[in-house]
Amino acid sequence: AQSVTQLDSHVSVSEGTPVLLRCNYSSSYSPSLFWYVQHPNKGLQLLLKYTSAATLVKGINGFEAEFKKSETSFHLTKPSAHMSDAAEYFCVVSARVQDYKLSFGAGTTVTVRA
Amino acid sequence: NAGVMQNPRHLVRRRGQEARLRCSPMKGHSHVYWYRQLPEEGLKFMVYLQKENIIDESGMPKERFSAEFPKEGPSILRIQQVVRGDSAAYFCASSPPNENTEAFFGQGTRLTVV
Numbered sequence: 001a002q003s004v005t006q007l008d009s010h011v012s013v014s015e016g017t018p019v020l021l022r023c024n025y026s027s028s029y030s031p032s033l034f035w036y037v038q039h040p041n042k043g044l045q046l047l048l049k050y051t052s053a054a055t056l057v058k059g060i061n062g063f064e065a066e067f068k069k070s071e072t073s074f075h076l077t078k079p080s081a082h083m084s085d086a087a088e089y090f091c092v093v094s095a096r097v098q099d100y101k102l103s104f105g106a107g108t109t110v111t112v113r114a
Numbered sequence: 115n116a117g118v119m120q121n122p123r124h125l126v127r128r129r130g131q132e133a134r135l136r137c138s139p140m141k142g143h144s145h146v147y148w149y150r151q152l153p154e155e156g157l158k159f160m161v162y163l164q165k166e167n168i169i170d171e172s173g174m175p176k177e178r179f180s181a182e183f184p185k186e187g188p189s190i191l192r193i194q195q196v197v198r199g200d201s202a203a204y205f206c207a208s209s210p211p212n213e214n215t216e217a218f219f220g221q222g223t224r225l226t227v228v
Binding site for chain 1: 159
């Protein structure tokens, strides 16, 4: 079995300040982990993915995430928020050895203040 | 290579009618997933299909909902006798049959039951 917990349902930051979105996972097998972003009334876009290579993963739009097995975490960060980062973010786990089902966190809504 | 195509983008049905949602996966993708997103909630897994097979339907309601992914043509999510609680965004994703590969999402179908 696998699951994801996003620790913050809503994060508000000022433009130009760092963003931290927290994600903890559980998985019976070595997981693949993903962050997706969903802008209002849009589909989901992949930001980045971890698939057992480097533990620090760089994604699009300046985002990065670090896989920490000891903490079962995969937190998403960005050094400087932009207004266009306002969206909903989903942390996703997939233990493809077990099955191919993607398990989503509940999502974190990010608002960016000017 | 076109992305995952879902149609229609918006669908309005009266209570008791049938809703048919279509998903054409990306070329070369043999795995299809359906997710439902209720207002103000995250994505909930419904069903995972490969060509002509349902692999995991643990997230599908036991009644009124069915899904198929025929050898030829798109995947279809069918909701019979719709009720107001079925109003949601339904997202389809596809992935190739490879390890550690992310799923690509369509733009979603927004179903409104009136």
